Amino acid sequence: MRRVTRPAASLALAVITVLAIAPVMAQTAKPALKPIPRTADGKPDLSGVWVGGGFALLFGDAEMEAIRKADAAAGRKPLPPAEPPPYKPEAEARRQQYLARRGIDDPMAQCLLSGVPRITVRPLPFEIIQQPHRVVILYEVHHAFRFIPTDGRPHPDDMEPSYLGDSIGRWEGDTLVVDVVGFNTNTWLAGVGTVHSEKLRVTERYTRDTFDTIIYEATMEDPEVFTKPWKQYATLRLRPGERIREYECIENNEDIQRFQKLLETEFKK
């Protein structure tokens, strides 16, 4: 029997080992994740054009399907389950009335500015511009904008109730936390009939968990209508190459007249 030399045996062992583990490596190897960009002060940089809701409506079913597959491949966890608004009986009765009227009373249908958090998930993009002392959000829908100071200043003492309220931000680790108060009552929070009072306080948390996504969490507190805080979530998706366009909602809004007619006929008391 021919004697196998030590170098030859080592080489054979190496080849066998590589052949044995190669399929495993091929199965487990994943492309390197793009790092989350950071600003000079070390904070995650949220700057970019994002879409917070209605991705399929905006870009089509094929792109939504591609996202589903990418999420599954990356092992992305689903958002926490939705909970109904924890309304007190009077507020819940109002919501049920609006639902029975099929959302015809929606302020959005009259092209009125959406509030927070609803504006985040309207199916049109928004751009975040992050600066050292503030974060600016420019929304395509309604040409809306928010300036969110992050320099430690408090809410101003001369606030008038408004659709988007007044925002101030701070960083908790890698999460941008935005405190929003000073709302009027002309908006719905997150769907048909989700009413609120002027005592509404919304705490938004923006956490860029990957290069392509921000986990958005909105906690709504309102002692007038809620029995406890209400949380809603969304995945904000980066849209490279996208730009904010013009959207003039009132241009040809026939809905105002048609919905008014429905209210005067079908829903006349």
Next chain:
Amino acid sequence: MRTVCTMLCALLAGTVSVAAHHSFAAEYDGEKPVTVTGVVARIDWMNPHIYFYVDVKGDKGGVTQWKFEGYPPNMLVRQGWKRDVTMKVGDTVKVFGWRARVNPTQAASRDVTFADGHKLNSGPPAGTGGQ
């Protein structure tokens, strides 16, 4: 169907409900789908929805004009539509959608199939924003 629901439900879990401009159910009936084929008579390429009008020939030779609602221009262009190019007055199209609750010749369009066979989404699925 269950698979679709499972995927959509998982996707929508915990999320804020989405509406383009108004609740679908406000004006349209998701239980009443309709498909018509006809000739485009007019296009209002405007916000917050486009409207397009399609002349449909009846069995007895008469023509009925249908009015279809669709996405706003900003959403259509992101799905490949181009104003005055993708759909023009005089084009023959097949439109699928859902009937309005009041006007018998109005509908919310979901997709348009063009003469060369290609199809594009033109509006949201039934039920959008109605939660």
